[in-house]
Amino acid sequence: MSENRSASKLLPIIATLSAMGAAIAIWQTRLYHITRSGMSEFNSFCNIGQTFDCTAIEISKYSELPGGFPLSGLAIAGYLIILILSFFGLSETYRRKSRTYLLAFTGVALFFSLVYLFIMIALIGKLCLLCLCVDVINVALFALALKLPKEEASEGSGISLGHLAGTVLASMLVAFLFVKGLDPQGEVKKEDLDDLVESVMHTAPIAVPIPADAPMIGDPNAKVTIVKVSDYECPACKMGASAIHPLFKRYNSGVRFVFINYPLDQSCNPNVPRKMHEYACEAALVAICGAEQGKFLQTYETLFDHQADFATGKIADILSIIPGIDIQKLKDCTKLPSTAEKLKRDIETGTKEKLNIQSTPTFFINGKKVEGGLPTNLWVEIIDRMLKQ
Structure with a gap:
């Protein structure tokens, strides 16, 4: 029972942080499109001094995948996956394996944070305040996932591979819709x-x-x-x-x-x-x-x-x-x-x-x-x- 109470306290925090991460990633996607469409302002709120420059990050070749898909779009999908998994963890029926999957996805998010922090410092020479906020969230998410109690084998049927695949696909679809919907050039062929x-x-x-x-x-x-x-x-x-x-x-x-x-x-x-x-x-x-x-x-x-x-x-x-x-x-x-x-x-x-x-x-x-x-x-x-x- 104490383990269930511990999970019930930690999982809402994970859900809240992942929702915050998704919101920041959506804002980054908007900034990415504004910067590349020619609609950006000279002085962005997150361009401070010589060190912090979101514009330099978003216009760099390291902010997108081949084909012009913004990395922040992947972040939207990742946070939505973590959010849904945290909801699964709150359910007695699906709690089993939620910790394992949360550790996996928050670990991947933390890994990408560390890699991109290196890219910003070593290759771009600028830092992005929004990216650093995401980094803090990713560290916190992984730490919270580590603190989740291990599930007992008797705890419900757990999250099946079908549930996981559906979660990933749905999250990627929503992220794709955000990426396309925020693009001011989306109507242009x-x-x-x-x-x-x-x-x-x-x-x-x-x-x-x-x-x-x-x-x-x-x-x-x-x-x-x-x-x-x-x-x-x-x-x-x-x-x-x-x-x-x-x-x-x-x-x-x-x-x-x-x-x-x-x-x-x-x-x-x-x-x-x-x-x-x-x-x-x-x-x-x-x-x-x-x-x-x-x-x-x-x-x-x-x-x-x-x-x-x-x-x-x-x-x-x-x-x-x-x-x-x-x-x-x-x-x-x-x-x-x-x-x-x-x-x-x-x-x-x-x-x-x-x-x-x-x-x-x-x-x-x-x-x-x-x-x-x-x-x-x-x-x-x-x-x-x-x-x-």
């Missing part, structure tokens, strides 16, 4: 996405003149160069920025990103016949001056993140949230003739005689023109193919 990739790969490249002092992120000697021509007030450019943001974290070498300003407003761009984005020219000058202080990436992402706060003469003040930036120096910089000359040179790069920019954002990947941008996962596929060429 794979053939259509493949066609987009092939159209880029078969586009004839052109020579892209890159200003010597254009802002750059990544490997200066990269095999793949992506040039982004954009306008800081353009909503589509913000979407394009979100789509390539995870790429900065996936590719530590082999890829570089170059940025060219092309404000869509006649106040600074003679190629635009009318007034369109009234703050775009000022924002471009601010971005140039942010780069002068070695803060280009922070400036770039902050401006896109605060498009709604743009106001004449006030855009530089938005950057006050960036640590270490000198706002007065930046404001003085925006008024310098040399800054206006840099913007003019960027705009000239986008003219019909050179890049022939018709809309923003426009990307050039190794000279192949991509208008409007692509989802992050398609960028990954194209870049990986070019790196292998």
Whole structure:
């Protein structure tokens, strides 16, 4: 009787922890899809400092199985299996063998936690808060399974192989439905996405003149160069920025990103016949001056993140949230003739005689023109193919 009471206390805790683990795995699956569809934000709640970066984990090649199935989908299935087994353990009829199976599945979960912790530290160089929460849960689940009393042979018929197989299959089906249901690209045919990739790969490249002092992120000697021509007030450019943001974290070498300003407003761009984005020219000058202080990436992402706060003469003040930036120096910089000359040179790069920019954002990947941008996962596929060429 005391053993039954012990099990009745431990099994609800196991059930609760496995439900929590499943909830975290579902959230990780959502984050995986958001990151790879190009809908992620620049600053995720679990991106803290230089160490904790969920975006870097989710965009890495270690977050998925062949075929693009997220590892977190397997975690959903695993936690559901443990949850159902804990319910079996509460039943006098099916209690026998529940401890054995719980030890097996929680042991597998703990093993994968240790392996992935090694991958995060040694191969990715970042940690994920959600992954660490899962690790804590897996340690606790295995410890609780070890404390479960051994079943007596007389305790009911136990969990048959049929019950176990049904539990595994049902859990995998539910996990599959979550993975597919959380995918914002789920309604898009794979053939259509493949066609987009092939159209880029078969586009004839052109020579892209890159200003010597254009802002750059990544490997200066990269095999793949992506040039982004954009306008800081353009909503589509913000979407394009979100789509390539995870790429900065996936590719530590082999890829570089170059940025060219092309404000869509006649106040600074003679190629635009009318007034369109009234703050775009000022924002471009601010971005140039942010780069002068070695803060280009922070400036770039902050401006896109605060498009709604743009106001004449006030855009530089938005950057006050960036640590270490000198706002007065930046404001003085925006008024310098040399800054206006840099913007003019960027705009000239986008003219019909050179890049022939018709809309923003426009990307050039190794000279192949991509208008409007692509989802992050398609960028990954194209870049990986070019790196292998």
